[in-house]
Amino acid sequence: MTTTIRKLTMARAISEAIAQEMARDPNVLVWGEDVGVYGGIFGATQGLYQKFGQDRVIDTPISESAFIGAAIGASAEGLRPIVELMFVDFFGVAMDQIYNHLAKNHYMSGGSVTLPVVLMTAIGGGYSDAAQHSQTLYSLFAHVPGLKIVVPSNAYDAKGLMTTAIRDNNPVMYFFHKGLLGLGWMPSDDWAEVHVPEEAYTIPFGQAANIGEGTDISIITIGAMVPKASKVREQLRQEGISVEVLDLRTLVPLDKQAIIQTAKKTHRVLIVDEDYRSFGMSGEVAAILAEDALDYLECPVRRLAIPDVPIPYSRPLEQFTIPSTTRIADTVRAMMD
Amino acid sequence: MTTTIRKLTMARAISEAIAQEMARDPNVLVWGEDVGVYGGIFGATQGLYQKFGQDRVIDTPISESAFIGAAIGASAEGLRPIVELMFVDFFGVAMDQIYNHLAKNHYMSGGSVTLPVVLMTAIGGGYSDAAQHSQTLYSLFAHVPGLKIVVPSNAYDAKGLMTTAIRDNNPVMYFFHKGLLGLGWMPSDDWAEVHVPEEAYTIPFGQAANIGEGTDISIITIGAMVPKASKVREQLRQEGISVEVLDLRTLVPLDKQAIIQTAKKTHRVLIVDEDYRSFGMSGEVAAILAEDALDYLECPVRRLAIPDVPIPYSRPLEQFTIPSTTRIADTVRAMMD
Amino acid sequence: MDAPVEMYRMMCLIRQYENRMAEVYAEGKSPLFSIAAGPVPGEMHLAAGQEPVAVGVIHHLREEDVVTAPHRPHHFAIAKHVDLRRMTAEIFGRTDGLSHGKGGHMHLFDPRVHFSCSGIVGASFPPAVGAALAFRHRGQDHVAVAFAGEGAANQGTFHESLNLAATWKAPVIFVIEDNHYAISVAKDTSTAIAKNSDRAGAYGIPGVFIRGNDVLAISEAASEAIARARAGKGPSLLEIETTRFFGHFQGDAEAYLHPGEKDTWRALDPIPRFRDSLFAQRLLTADQDVAIQQEVAELVEDAIAFARESPEPQPADALTDVFA
Amino acid sequence: MDAPVEMYRMMCLIRQYENRMAEVYAEGKSPLFSIAAGPVPGEMHLAAGQEPVAVGVIHHLREEDVVTAPHRPHHFAIAKHVDLRRMTAEIFGRTDGLSHGKGGHMHLFDPRVHFSCSGIVGASFPPAVGAALAFRHRGQDHVAVAFAGEGAANQGTFHESLNLAATWKAPVIFVIEDNHYAISVAKDTSTAIAKNSDRAGAYGIPGVFIRGNDVLAISEAASEAIARARAGKGPSLLEIETTRFFGHFQGDAEAYLHPGEKDTWRALDPIPRFRDSLFAQRLLTADQDVAIQQEVAELVEDAIAFARESPEPQPADALTDVFA
Numbered sequence A, B: 001m002t003t004t005i006r007k008l009t010m011a012r013a014i015s016e017a018i019a020q021e022m023a024r025d026p027n028v029l030v031w032g033e034d035v036g037v038y039g040g041i042f043g044a045t046q047g048l049y050q051k052f053g054q055d056r057v058i059d060t061p062i063s064e065s066a067f068i069g070a071a072i073g074a075s076a077e078g079l080r081p082i083v084e085l086m087f088v089d090f091f092g093v094a095m096d097q098i099y100n101h102l103a104k105n106h107y108m109s110g111g112s113v114t115l116p117v118v119l120m121t122a123i124g125g126g127y128s129d130a131a132q133h134s135q136t137l138y139s140l141f142a143h144v145p146g147l148k149i150v151v152p153s154n155a156y157d158a159k160g161l162m163t164t165a166i167r168d169n170n171p172v173m174y175f176f177h178k179g180l181l182g183l184g185w186m187p188s189d190d191w192a193e194v195h196v197p198e199e200a201y202t203i204p205f206g207q208a209a210n211i212g213e214g215t216d217i218s219i220i221t222i223g224a225m226v227p228k229a230s231k232v233r234e235q236l237r238q239e240g241i242s243v244e245v246l247d248l249r250t251l252v253p254l255d256k257q258a259i260i261q262t263a264k265k266t267h268r269v270l271i272v273d274e275d276y277r278s279f280g281m282s283g284e285v286a287a288i289l290a291e292d293a294l295d296y297l298e299c300p301v302r303r304l305a306i307p308d309v310p311i312p313y314s315r316p317l318e319q320f321t322i323p324s325t326t327r328i329a330d331t332v333r334a335m336m337d
Numbered sequence C, D: 001m002d003a004p005v006e007m008y009r010m011m012c013l014i015r016q017y018e019n020r021m022a023e024v025y026a027e028g029k030s031p032l033f034s035i036a037a038g039p040v041p042g043e044m045h046l047a048a049g050q051e052p053v054a055v056g057v058i059h060h061l062r063e064e065d066v067v068t069a070p071h072r073p074h075h076f077a078i079a080k081h082v083d084l085r086r087m088t089a090e091i092f093g094r095t096d097g098l099s100h101g102k103g104g105h106m107h108l109f110d111p112r113v114h115f116s117c118s119g120i121v122g123a124s125f126p127p128a129v130g131a132a133l134a135f136r137h138r139g140q141d142h143v144a145v146a147f148a149g150e151g152a153a154n155q156g157t158f159h160e161s162l163n164l165a166a167t168w169k170a171p172v173i174f175v176i177e178d179n180h181y182a183i184s185v186a187k188d189t190s191t192a193i194a195k196n197s198d199r200a201g202a203y204g205i206p207g208v209f210i211r212g213n214d215v216l217a218i219s220e221a222a223s224e225a226i227a228r229a230r231a232g233k234g235p236s237l238l239e240i241e242t243t244r245f246f247g248h249f250q251g252d253a254e255a256y257l258h259p260g261e262k263d264t265w266r267a268l269d270p271i272p273r274f275r276d277s278l279f280a281q282r283l284l285t286a287d288q289d290v291a292i293q294q295e296v297a298e299l300v301e302d303a304i305a306f307a308r309e310s311p312e313p314q315p316a317d318a319l320t321d322v323f324a
């Protein structure tokens, strides 16, 4: 048996998953702004228009409420739409359709209506796109019940989680970080470009990935902060600090057990997040620890996240707001004192 | 000196504060759906149309993006609009104007643009208005930077906080709970109807109110859960449990010191919230404890909140989802064991 | 039954339902009106007076055709043959309700007849476009009909959805029921033009305004728009003038109405007018009418009795159905 | 300077700015294009070719009149006399920028001249209505002008804002610049009718389509609409046909264009056409033109030099200005 490594960028991993599911199920359609000939501004739909044509890969007007809301009616009638919201930052023009309807109709119908929709969207900063194009915001969607929340950190997970998302009978929000996609024209973390099997596979929701075992301290994180935490782990190993890195992978469902277990193992937890610090993901993870692992904590929980400011444009300002490997490493060291 | 008690419902306290500020400053205008002749669906603008006329109290079309967005342009040009979003549940049709513009323009302009806008909105359930008309959702707005978040629990605070909100040079979101307003046609907590001085007064943002001292355990809460917590406090006193109740009053700014202090004092904290449990207010407060009061906690932090389901319509179902005095009391007792 | 008589019967059924629902809703709410009290708590938006809109349009629909409706949904639901017993049980919040009590009056879902509604103004438009896309994708000639009040025509979703449907040539019929008010706000203080149907021009689609709350005129215009959609010629916009006999919601004091305004509407009650014309054309006899009234009254009482007998859900059932 | 020559000069200033900005933006981005590299990182949407829209309209505005602009804002900002040095420093992300580096290219705010913009498509409409309301409330005859691309005319905010402005008779002019594309999506695949100006009928307000990217024709139509607004007669809608010389953003490969499409546009460059007509009418001499080119080039170089010399902000300044 030979094992060949087939490295794929995350953008290609995503579009491959979609293509495979479209080939498998004629009810899978894709729509959104510039998803056709352009292939998606971030390449998540590259090649699909050429392969499946304009009846299944549809460019929309700039009318997010209408075309996201259309996914509700379409999925209720048997389609399985994959809809792209170009940047998550634009959610506010369509949030009512997303959270009052897409998220709630299954519940409000007592389970009689199912809406198998994937709403995929780009997140993240780091390239000076300023306050309206650089956010992550997944915590908002995790707060309102009814949406599954997926945030892959690498190409392998991206493909498997997208396949799971498309086959799931619930609305799934799928967040891809621009800085992991491997786009060429956008700084991208090499760490995310990994071996991706050609055949379709699924990764279950609600299972965190232990990215690297450790015994001294745990970093709990997600998305683009996973590669950063992993690099810090390597670096600190040389300093004799053993860091465990937990990639949550999905926020809804959330792998509470993995969070509690790593805390029980290392007794120190740092949460790293690219969303705003307050009232979000980092708070929720810390709360779970305060509820279910309090007696195992040897030092206060710490959080690194965007410090409750809109994302600034200027490079030094923006870099200051996003948790860096340096700041993560410094915080870990301080926690080990 | 004689002290006369002047009890006012919260709805009257709010409209009185607005009327006084409108009389004081001709730039204060009110607009929204049914705020005119009708006086606001929840009475927050009662009497204003009659007093100030249709040029200053303006009924709008059902176009929340346009009329909330209009407050941005109007306030940049010197008005001080008070805008009503009838139910917070409708935010999704206007969220882009609220959080990408109203909240961020001051920052994105480097401080050169100020937007003194009060966006007031009704929250809360308990009367079978189902999944699209019963939420609190303030955590969402507290998560995105740039909005001050005010949630009064009684008529006295409601008036003082509204006056502060109108005079503040920032966008302020003011959430009034339907079950505290004293509306007659809606079940309302008597606790909220208190003495309200006639003359204008302000209550500073960012100062929690200690509703009742205690030594055994702290309940940290806000809005309509404050009266419930207070009742539990009275009840448990008779059982020999001394409960401290902290009313946060504003989520942004958040009185972190008060949170930490009460934990240091009682060593036990229960957080009670009518927002969804996960990724919200209750998580943030627990996280602050895990960061800054860990060593003072004698038992795990507990949270009572809406259990991550859309608010159901049917009475027994809805009552099950909203923290009740019984459940609060039981939880406190369990934590004292 | 002849089509006009069938329409008449359906209007009577709706009227009977709404009148009885007004009574049932009032139970437990006097002397002091309390929205949370009685067997049917929460908001209650009744559609008596607006029957012609629902019946005139939906009369032409098949079971597979989709209807999306707004916060005032009963007339649409009944005309679309939503299960009356389960719908009523839902409004009572009981286990045999369409949603086992999770939805309620503003959230009626009956996928069997492709009916849904929403409490958010303007939310009925986008899903209809999506359903229509699904039909077209499968080569079916089903249509989707989105209903909304005239107040909803000022929401962004109206514009986006009409443009999207027109661009996609999707088989959707958008129907605005103009009952003159959005809660307390009169149409002419919120809408820049007199007839929303004129907005069809902004999307290059046909727009028809139908005056007089007349079910036959409505039926005719709807029939044309639906045929057009089935034939693949794209969407249409209808605006239908109608009248609201009750308040915006039950408990509305309606202080915003001009004196006598309500009387004018009630004087134009579409049901007796239609009945008289059926009598005049000898399509209906007085005996038949009595039989119809009796039949619909029985249906309504049966549904209410069914609802009353259905058990309340178990509290912890609140936790199920978040995800499939 | 005569009005036409003043307009010509302003168009030249904008063109020079955009051409130089294309070069400056490219610094540090070769051989491999990287959006995050060079002195000007982030997205860059240039408006070369679209000068007539900004100049023809804004020429008629006062300092107190409000302009709200979209993600492609430079031409509007320059025409509205936004401080060119501070605007450029902002685009460079420097401390002397309008927002001290917090806003950037899509977020230029200059309250002195009542200019703002936004990176969200369709977001320029609502604030303009509010500004107009403020003017009316104070009895001032200022106006607000909201600019947006033809793609934005399919957003809900377009509809809501036009209806609101028309209902309130607010002094707003809505200007759609039709450059045929919204990123890769052609107008005729996203917009159900050929001319957005026809949508004015949906709000009972005047709607004018101006062909040919001709600054004088634009100026004439704008002058009328602005006078109307100042006179208290309410809003107008203009749609102006124009052409985009660069890609949607810098780095756009424009694979979605038909072969030769760009050449057609470039051949109709509005600036040489206007210059030639000024020559023909003897409103401008070749010498004067040389002087203008030199003057605008100096202004642009001065602004770029100012920006380059301005210091980078201190990282921790990121934490200020969240609240006033």
Ligand SMILES: Cc1ncc(C[n+]2csc(CCOP(=O)(O)OP(=O)(O)O)c2C)c(N)n1
Binding pocket: B033, B062, B064, B086, B090, B093, C071, C072, C119, C120, C121, C122, C148, C149, C150, C151, C152, C153, C179, C181, C182, C183, C248
């Ligand atoms: C987005 C949104 N805004 C406001 C409301 C509150 N609301 C409920 S019904 C209604 C009036 C609707 O008027 P119309 O569309 O004419 O329907 P009608 O009630 O007259 O049948 C309003 C403002 C809502 N439910 N959703």
Ligand SMILES: Cc1ncc(C[n+]2csc(CCOP(=O)(O)OP(=O)(O)O)c2C)c(N)n1
Binding pocket: A033, A062, A064, A086, A090, A093, D071, D072, D119, D120, D121, D122, D148, D149, D150, D151, D152, D153, D179, D181, D182, D183, D248
């Ligand atoms: C609400 C929203 N949706 C999508 C985008 C992404 N986007 C930015 S510019 C653009 C195209 C805009 O086209 P148009 O309005 O015609 O302006 P142009 O770029 O042609 O000047 C899109 C889709 C956005 N910024 N905001």
Ligand SMILES: [Mg+2]
Binding pocket: C149, C150, C151, C177, C178, C179, C180, C181, C182, C183
């Ligand atoms: Mg109406």
Ligand SMILES: [Mg+2]
Binding pocket: D149, D150, D151, D177, D178, D179, D180, D181, D182, D183
């Ligand atoms: Mg364009």
